Amino acid sequence: MSKERDRKIPIQVYLSENEKYVLDEKIKESKMRNISEYIRHLILYGYVYDIDYNGLKEYNYQIAALGRNINMIRERIMKTGNAYEEDLNEIKELMDKIWHTHESMLSKVPLQKL
Known part of the structure; x- marks a missing residue:
């Protein structure tokens, strides 16, 4: 008997090779288990700064x-x-x-x- 997912809405993001590398490195540094956990954490607790230079x-x-x-x-x-x-x-x-x-x-x- 399989457990039904709590999260049912997938998202798709396109990255360059460099962006993917940066993402992978940040996930490693965060000690989170996977990309989904990392992105959920960013969505819930992260901030985006719009700085006027x-x-x-x-x-x-x-x-x-x-x-x-x-x-x-x-x-x-x-x-x-x-x-x-x-x-x-x-x-x-x-x-x-x-x-x-x-x-x-x-x-x-x-x-x-x-």
């Missing part, structure tokens, strides 16, 4: 601009042979802006459980 363009522009400012100060120090306190203070302010920009960008990335 458009902010990275502005972020990169701001970081590059700060880098150019720091480089101009470095060139001035190299030419004069003197590091003036106002130059060092400006570098500190620019570094603070870099960290502020970096923290702002990271705050927009969703948290993930590892």
Whole structure:
């Protein structure tokens, strides 16, 4: 006497060879018994993150601009042979802006459980 399946709806997914390899590796790492168990777990407990990377363009522009400012100060120090306190203070302010920009960008990335 055979037991009737609880799950009666099959699904079919087409993968490239590379995607299949990645899936197989993830299943191995998960220690789950088979692909069905792994995919059911993803459906029930997994998350899909839709991250808008458009902010990275502005972020990169701001970081590059700060880098150019720091480089101009470095060139001035190299030419004069003197590091003036106002130059060092400006570098500190620019570094603070870099960290502020970096923290702002990271705050927009969703948290993930590892």
